[in-house]
Amino acid sequence: MSFMSTATSWRSPLTGPATRRSSPASSASPETPMTALFQARLQLDERLTPAELAGFETVFSELLDAAATAHLRDGGGDWLIEALFTDPPAEDAVAALLAPVFADCGLTPVPVAITPLAQRDWLAENRAAFPPRRIGRFWIYGSHVETPPPPTSWPLLVEAAQAFGSGTHPTTEGCLRAAEAILRRDRRLRWRALDMGCGSAILGLGLLKARPGTMLVAADNDILAVTTAAENARINHLPPLRVKAVLSQGYADPAVRRRAPYDLIFANILAGPLCGMARDQMAALAPHGWLVLSGILNQQAVMVERRYAAAAARITARLTIGDWTTLVLRPARLGRSAGLWHPRGTASAT
Known part of the structure; x- marks a missing residue:
């Protein structure tokens, strides 16, 4: 499946201030934080307007405090919201926060898929970006x-x-x-x-x-x-x-x-x-x-x-x-x- 990225809001999954200087191209070392992350994915109707889509993304980025969020078009044209978390959010809490947004858009709620991701050197990747x-x-x-x-x-x-x-x-x-x-x-x-x-x-x-x-x-x-x-x-x-x-x-x-x-x-x-x-x-x-x-x-x-x-x-x-x-x-x-x-x-x- 191919994706076309349309917007991204990035905040590092590392939660503390980092002052150690290093090159963004340097490889991971024992001192480099390697953070396990969880990905939440929500597929939405292609007819949603950018403003309606922003309402869904705000739930992840602000109310659920995601480390990173993005909204994309999948190969079929539907919207796909992806969010990264350092700790998996409770599915019932996610559903409760999304429910009024679904209602405002006249949509039937759909489940959010939450899966673990392999560990990566997010600090090095974030610095490079x-x-x-x-x-x-x-x-x-x-x-x-x-x-x-x-x-x-x-x-x-x-x-x-x-x-x-x-x-x-x-x-x-x-x-x-x-x-x-x-x-x-x-x-x-x-x-x-x-x-x-x-x-x-x-x-x-x-x-x-x-x-x-x-x-x-x-x-x-x-x-x-x-x-x-x-x-x-x-x-x-x-x-x-x-x-x-x-x-x-x-x-x-x-x-x-x-x-x-x-x-x-x-x-x-x-x-x-x-x-x-x-x-x-x-x-x-x-x-x-x-x-x-x-x-x-x-x-x-x-x-x-x-x-x-x-x-x-x-x-x-x-x-x-x-x-x-x-x-x-x-x-x-x-x-x-x-x-x-x-x-x-x-x-x-x-």
């Missing part, structure tokens, strides 16, 4: 990269082995492009920033690279993400006093609330949690602050906009990359302002 990524002036690279950063770029070291974000997903790209546009508009040198649901903290640390006077809080409800964020600050030689990594469920931890108000808040999560914390986000935002939201499927953008409008926010700009939307908001009392940017065919502003 992780070249430096240029997103505006941000330059994201792994420690295996020997190419020097471009002049005037903002280089940020993020290891390919991390499971929390390495700059390849459209939501991360959208946030970084929004950040660059904000920095062009707002010339302040010292920012109080919050990276909510930080994962690797690529967004907040990127801002700190661009504006070294920034004071950053990186918050996540996953202790491994918090540890990874702190480690990323260290390997990027960022001053410890300027980065506070916090374990927090939303704004629950006092350390997150105490450092408010924030001039810039990133929240690259999912539409549901974003809606749930709308009032907390706006309460934590400075009077002339900026709020960047992502993790939003295109068809969810209006819902998120309305929820934040009810919390006294105004949309300043929208950026669409593939199936995903990034929103830039400001306090509504500031009134209407000119859009941040208008890249051809990808963004709109109000």
